[in-house]
């Protein structure tokens with residue numbers, strides 16, 4: 001496969017302003033099939049904004065985004081999910097008072113593009129339910145199925161959120177600080193979950209914890225003030241003095 005045909009996602013001069021503030025400035029980013037990309041940068045560098053633009057949670061001010069060669073810059077979030085873009089958020093966005101199982105069922109419903117049908121009981125949809133149970137099995141959360149999300153540990157909520165994103169069958173998975181706020185043990189569980197994600201899914205990870213981040217990454221993009229400062233293989237970026245500068249100079 002040549003380097004053009006295995007491109008999953010590509011941005012060109014992608015920019016976003018908030019009023020007078022340039023949060024992202026002409027970002028060029030290409031992610032290839034199966035890649036494990038780490039997005040580094042100090043707080044406020046524009047990392048989450050970049051994810052928001054890729055998913056359609058925010059619209060770009062200028063520039064473009066292609067997913068598998070298709071221009072998605074003006075497409076809705078739902079259309080991008082169907083093209084294979086899934087994400088998790090820096091702040092967990094599950095329905096806390098609903099059960100773990102229902103949360104997974106809702107994420108699967110989104111995938112099937114099916115509207116809520118008031119004449120059909122949600123709980124009675126056996127197929128959807130059995131698919132949701134399979135998702136929970138895969139991440140070892142089946143025992144939690146009938147508990148409310150709010151009653152689960154933070155680590156279990158994180159794993160659930162990642163499992164729901166994977167259940168959408170993405171080809172590009174965007175993970176925004178999935179290790180933040182986790183205990184050592186929870187961190188190991190999330191790490192194991194990420195290591196088990198099939199290699200045909202490309203992953204972009206935002207993470208500050210260098211131990212887990214560097215163990216995960218093949219390639220690194222370093223952002224500062226909304227611009228790409230540096231990009232390359234993990235070892236090259238880590239060895240580059242600019243990486244140190246960006247982190248120590250903030």
Ligand code: ADP
Nearest residue numbers: 018021023041042043044045046047048049050
């Ligand atoms: P990071 O994830 O790298 O910490 P963000 O992408 O969240 O950074 O934010 C980049 C900059 O853009 C920050 O200065 C932030 O305050 C600003 N910003 C992000 N989202 C908004 C918004 N919706 N409205 C105004 N400013 C925003």
Ligand code: MG
Nearest residue numbers: 047048049090
């Ligand atoms: Mg962020």
